Amino acid sequence: MLNLLRFFQPENKCAILMYHHVGPVTDENERKYFVSSEIFQQQLKFLKENKFYALKLEELEDAFLYGKKLPENSVLITLDDGWLDNYQYAYSIAKENNIPITIFLSTALIGKDNELLTWDHVREMHGSGIVSFSSHGAHHKRLRDLSDEDVFSELADSKQALEAFFAKPVVSFCYPFGAFDKRVRRLVLNAGYQLDFGTRKGINSWPWKGSRPLLRAHVYNGESLTDYANELTKGRK
Numbered sequence: 001m002l003n004l005l006r007f008f009q010p011e012n013k014c015a016i017l018m019y020h021h022v023g024p025v026t027d028e029n030e031r032k033y034f035v036s037s038e039i040f041q042q043q044l045k046f047l048k049e050n051k052f053y054a055l056k057l058e059e060l061e062d063a064f065l066y067g068k069k070l071p072e073n074s075v076l077i078t079l080d081d082g083w084l085d086n087y088q089y090a091y092s093i094a095k096e097n098n099i100p101i102t103i104f105l106s107t108a109l110i111g112k113d114n115e116l117l118t119w120d121h122v123r124e125m126h127g128s129g130i131v132s133f134s135s136h137g138a139h140h141k142r143l144r145d146l147s148d149e150d151v152f153s154e155l156a157d158s159k160q161a162l163e164a165f166f167a168k169p170v171v172s173f174c175y176p177f178g179a180f181d182k183r184v185r186r187l188v189l190n191a192g193y194q195l196d197f198g199t200r201k202g203i204n205s206w207p208w209k210g211s212r213p214l215l216r217a218h219v220y221n222g223e224s225l226t227d228y229a230n231e232l233t234k235g236r237k
Ligand SMILES: [Zn+2]
Pocket: 080, 081, 136, 140, 175, 176, 177
């Protein structure tokens, strides 16, 4: 039934932006993954001025699970890994602009390093209603390299930790390093995740058929607003 509903909906597009760090560069080797606060602010302003509709993760999940249409020019802002700078910089900018963001957490690493978020940060951001969280595995491992059993515990441990913390089902999974294959993807779906996010570049057609992980548009350090606009609309510069 759900599939039929999806079939009859006019095709739409959904851009999913992929960020990691927001704020000053604290690791030169990872410079590419940092977007400054000023640029992040400009990018969110650009979304508003150009009438993009910034989704909450739950809206995207509902649209997929219940075969709903997405608003025109939908975009989901995602940040991978759960860096502390997401709390220090991205969070306040998102709040100021009233633009929801989604953070993918590697749950076993939360609070384990002073550059990473703690559960207190997660609680506060979640409570604001502007930040959604979902799974990026437990230890940020390259799942393709693990046995079935180890993949499954990465998936299940992380799901359980988040479900216990938020007291709600967790259905979205983001592959660490974007690394997946047929086997890993099957295990992700078997573990109870229903939407999976990769790192392959592109813009998703909506309804998403779920036959491969969701594509994302990459946002990197030093990109112009024109590059950003191209990523957002075409999934490439
Ligand atoms: Zn990651």
